[in-house]
Amino acid sequence: MSEVFDDSTLTEIAHLICGDEPPLLYRKGYEIAAFFQRAGWDNVPEYDGSTPRHKWARELLKERQEEGTDDAERAILRLANRLEYYNQQHEYRATLKQLNEILVLGGRRIGEDGGQLALVRCEAGFEDEVRQLPRVELKVSVTEVVSDPELAATVQLRLDEARTCYEHGAYTSAVIMLGSLLEGVLAHAAQVRAAGVPMPKPLRNMGLNDFLNFAYENKWIEYDAKLTSELIRQYRNLVHPLAEKQKGHSPNRDTLDMCWPVVNATLNDLAATAAAPPVPPTPRAPTERGRGRNPNASAQRPTPASVARRRPGGGTTAGT
Numbered sequence: 638m639s640e641v642f643d644d645s646t647l648t649e650i651a652h653l654i655c656g657d658e659p660p661l662l663y664r665k666g667y668e669i670a671a672f673f674q675r676a677g678w679d680n681v682p683e684y685d686g687s688t689p690r691h692k693w694a695r696e697l698l699k700e701r702q703e704e705g706t707d708d709a710e711r712a713i714l715r716l717a718n719r720l721e722y723y724n725q726q727h728e729y730r731a732t733l734k735q736l737n738e739i740l741v742l743g744g745r746r747i748g749e750d751g752g753q754l755a756l757v758r759c760e761a762g763f764e765d766e767v768r769q770l771p772r773v774e775l776k777v778s779v780t781e782v783v784s785d786p787e788l789a790a791t792v793q794l795r796l797d798e799a800r801t802c803y804e805h806g807a808y809t810s811a812v813i814m815l816g817s818l819l820e821g822v823l824a825h826a827a828q829v830r831a832a833g834v835p836m837p838k839p840l841r842n843m844g845l846n847d848f849l850n851f852a853y854e855n856k857w858i859e860y861d862a863k864l865t866s867e868l869i870r871q872y873r874n875l876v877h878p879l880a881e882k883q884k885g886h887s888p889n890r891d892t893l894d895m896c897w898p899v900v901n902a903t904l905n906d907l908a909a910t911a912a913a914p915p916v917p918p919t920p921r922a923p924t925e926r927g928r929g930r931n932p933n934a935s936a937q938r939p940t941p942a943s944v945a946r947r948r949p950g951g952g953t954t955a956g957t
Contacts, residue, residue, distance in 0.1 A: 640710045640756060641702065642743070647709065649739045651695035653716055653732055661735070662721070662728040669694055676715035678708050713740070714754045717747045748806020757806050759890060777908035783825050792818055803897075808888040812872040815900050816845065819869060823848035826857055826907055833915035845870045855915065858906040865899045872896065 656663040666684030673681045684693055701708035716736055722729035737746045748757030783789040795818045802811035834854040853863040872888055
């Protein structure tokens with residue numbers, strides 16, 4: 638079933654196609670006709686100059702929609718296609734931003750479906766309200782968490798790529814990226830920080846769950862970060878398509894809205910504890926065998942020196 642857009646939406650889309658206002662990509666009359674053809678339209682008329690370009694484009698959009706075609710949707714998706722903006726990244730980003738601001742008012746936005754651009758459903762509202770990423774603000778920079786400059790640059794790149802995936806509806810890719818990022822910063826912490834609680838296994842054999850427990854036991858992250866990070870760990874495992882099939886669920890926008898604050902909270906905790914002294918191991922409780930005895934009894938056991946002091950004449954014998 639074809640998407641149906643109201644007149645105000647089509648009017649704004651026509652303005653984006655024409656690109657009269659910088660930094661949008663400006664298109665002349667004949668270029669607008671060519672744009673519709675690249676969008677997959679048939680029988681596109683030539684622009685004759687009798688009406689303003691944006692009015693002509695709007696009327697074409699309305700006519701095609703009234704005919705029951707999906708040409709309006711095709712034109713919108715073509716506006717979001719990078720192929721329209723060769724060596725014009727600034728114009729592309731400005732167009733995509735304004736395009737989503739228009740679409741989100743009607744509960745739609747540009748996303749992906751099977752690797753192809755698509756209109757995806759979202760909560761209707763204003764763009765700055767609907768697409769508000771993390772509710773837990775990231776208060777630190779990556780370099781405050783990762784001391785290795787090269788690794789910090791890699792972690793920052795993954796954070797940026799996760800955001801790009803989120804903005805374009807690639808939610809599975811975004812959550813996998815976040816899980817990878819989280820494991821990387823926790824592994825770095827385990828490698829470079831002084832730990833009061835020993836590592837449970839060799840570093841190379843540890844996974845995300847091990848790193849989360851290790852960081853929590855050493856008080857590098859708080860309990861809420863450890864507990865909620867389990868959600869990311871579960872979704873990160875969907876890097877294996879069979880796991881996604883078995884679960885019968887794919888990450889969506891809501892998934893990312895839950896996972897992203899977890900990453901922010903964990904990075905905030907790691908930065909706050911970066912210079913903290915190691916946590917001493919928790920003393921072990923007395924064993925069953927020693928129940929009822931002085932827990933320090935082992936430290937009071939006789940030694941060769943104490944036995945010698947109790948011998949008549951004191952001192953130690955030769956050779957001790």
